[in-house]
Amino acid sequence: MQNEQMYIKESQEIYDAIVVGSGVAGGWAAKELCEKGQKTLMIERGRIVEHRKDYIGENKAPWQQEYRTRVDNLLLEQQYKIQQQCYAFKDATKHFFGNDRDLPYNTPKDKPFSWIRANQLGGKSLLWHRQSYRFSDYDFAANSLDGYGNDWPVRYQDIADWYSYVEKHAGISGNADNLPQLPNSDFLPPFEMNSPEKAIKAKLEALFPKRNLIMGRAAHLTKPTELHYSQGRVQCQARNECQAGCSFGAYFSTQSSTLPAAAKTGLLHIAPDSVVHSLIYDEQKNRVVGVRVIDNNDLSQREYFAKVVFLCASTLGSTQILLNSATKTQPKGLANSSGVLGHYLMDHNYNANAGGDVEGFEDEIDRGRRPTGILVPNFYYQPDAKRKFLRGYMLGGSAYRENWQSSQYQDGIGVDFKNKLKQAGKWKFGLYAMGEMLPRFENHVALHPTLKDKWGMPQLDIHCEYSENEKLMMEDAKEQMTVMLEAVGVTNISAKTSDKPPGLAIHEVGTARMGRDPKTSVLNSFNQSHNIPNLFVTDGASFCSTAPQNPSLSFMAFTARAVDYALKEQAAGRL
Incomplete structure (x- = not known):
């Protein structure tokens, strides 16, 4: 399908399906629907980003950028x-981030939440860090074991085949480590550890047999299959410039993988610059029949219609739409008979790190810029009443050798200092924690009663903070990282905790959770609304807990599974 035919503005057609959002979940929903013969409209609130053509920061060396990768202070202010707090934000990537001035939201002054947004075709799939891990039965059962949150209505065996399905298409590099708390994926070959990492792995696992140090599993094509080549994707070049866009298509994104597959069918249409205001609900039929949108540019209004609607607008985006779709009979938000819509907001907790010097290996230096690091999977995956906190955390990190840039923080002058710049510095090894956040009712979002955005819609009012449990978890992570680093011979260790607010992990989930009981959940086990049969929510809003793992791979698997279920239900006449 030609681009001019795929992109639309006005349309009176009744589509088979509407997908709201074009990120990881939205891209998968569109691909699955189109490949199963459904004429699909993808609605994206932001601009069009075309693969390769619009990666304007790609391949730009620091000296080719006006401020040497930094962003003008006036623009920052x-x-x-808020967006500048993200690890991926710099001059070469800033155009993929939302404009905070036009995207206001409200938080209490003493409880900040950093909402990182990427409102364009492809969404945050262009910016994510590509870490890809399955949840295990330990994660799906966690809520039921300690009583925080509702029990997931699925277990690992329900989703395992769908993990395999999406992994084969996306391409996940990693090693089969055979760990009970971190199930194996369908892997492409892993990236290689450097020599200090291999040495530390051997020492750590000998001293702490249940603390495995493994290669990070990432959505990168280390050895593409014929399926990947057919998508127009080729092998990862290990440039680690991914957030600027990858013309090789070597990491998974909507643009590189799911969008071409959907477009190839000729059944995909896209409505860009279309900010979803609310869903159109037919009370007589008890069905969502369409979507109201406001034009991103001229603020005109239009409507689109479909038989099935998939909300994939991000955790907070989908929830905002449902809250803003309230009716006289559903005054607390559409599909919210349970009253839990907007509640149980969670994000991961990255507030502890440690690192130090690695002796030896002076005759070695690593080459290239590997786009993933090492991982120590959660070793607290089984409940233990002796611990001061519930749940657990993973540790990420890497070993690296200092280069000339480290000398900017050291004293020196003259010939000796210049000669020093020619030599590599010390080897370093660092770890950081990624902790689970408990699902708590008081962490919630609502529509602000008076504040509006530029489209005239109520701003989100976000109330979210880490509890004492998460703080104790990070203190433990700091202590355990120190113990582990000392044990493997790392010296000059520095360890600390921080107080970065929720949101900065960019793993927000919850707020429209799935569950068995319609009285305590918004969705069933197939991401289908308990209240409205033809409404599905397959992004992070549907999650019952965070687990310690990155969530994106699960977004993909649950979305593909939900589409399969929806079409079977439709064929049976139940939608």
Whole structure:
């Protein structure tokens, strides 16, 4: 299908399906629907980003950028006050981030939440860090074991085949480590550890047999299959410049993988610059029949219609739409008979790190820029009443050798200092924690009663903070990282905790959780609304807990599974 035929503005057609959002979940929903013969409209609130053509920061060396990768201070203050907190934000990537000035939301002054947004075709799939891990039965059962949150209505065996299905298409590099708390994926070959990492792995696992150090599993094509080549994707070049866009298509994104597959069918249409205001609900039929949108540019209004609607607008985006779709009979938000819509907001907790010097290996230096690091999977995956906190955390990190840039923090002058710049510095090894956040009712989002955005819609009012449990978890992570680093011979260790607010992990989930009981959940085990049969929510809003793992791979698997279920239900006449 030609681009001019795929992109639309006005349409009176009744589509088979509407997908709201074009990120990881939205891209998968569109691909699955189109490949199963459904004429699908993808609605994206932001601009069109075309693969390769619109990666304007790609391949730009620091000296080719006006401020040497930094962003003009005026822009930072006026447009990117919140977005600049993201690890991926720099001059070569800033155009993929939302403009804070035009995207206001409200939080209590003493409880900040950093909402990182990427409102364009492809969404945050262009910016994610590509870490890809399955949840295990330990994760799916966690809520039921300690009583925080509702029990997931699925177990690992329900989703395992769908993990395999999406992994083969996306391409996940990693090693079969055979760990009970971190199930194996269908892997492409892993990236290689460097020599200090291999040495530390051997020492750590000998001293702490249940603390495995493994290669990070990432959505990168280390050895593409014929399926990947057919998508127009080729092998990862290990440039680690991924967030600027990858013309090789070597990491998974909507643009590189799911969008071409959907477009190839000729059944995909896309409505860009279309900000979803609310869903159109037919009370007589008890069905969602369409979507109201406001034009991103001229603020005109239009409507689109379909037989089935998939909300994939991000955890907070989908929840905002449902809250703003309230009716006289559903005044607390559409599909919210349970009253839990907007509640149980969670994010991961990255507030502890440690690192130090690695002796030896002076005759070695690593080459290339590997786009993933090492991982120590959660070793607290089984409940233990002796611990001061519930749940657990993973540890990420890497070993690296200092280069000339480290000398900017050291004293020196003259010939000796210049000669020193020619030599590599010390080897370093660092770890950081990624902790689970408990699902708590008081962590919630609602529509602000008076504040509006530029489209005239109520701003989100976000109330979210880490509890004492998460703080104790990070203190433990700091202590355990120190113990582990000392044990393997790392010296000059520095360890600390921090107080970065929720949101910065960019793994927000919850707020429209699935569950067995319609009285305590919004969705069933197939991401289908308990209240409205033809409404599905397959992004992070559907999650019952965070687990310690990155969530994106699960977004993919649950979305593909939900589409399969929806079409079977439709064929049976139940939608």
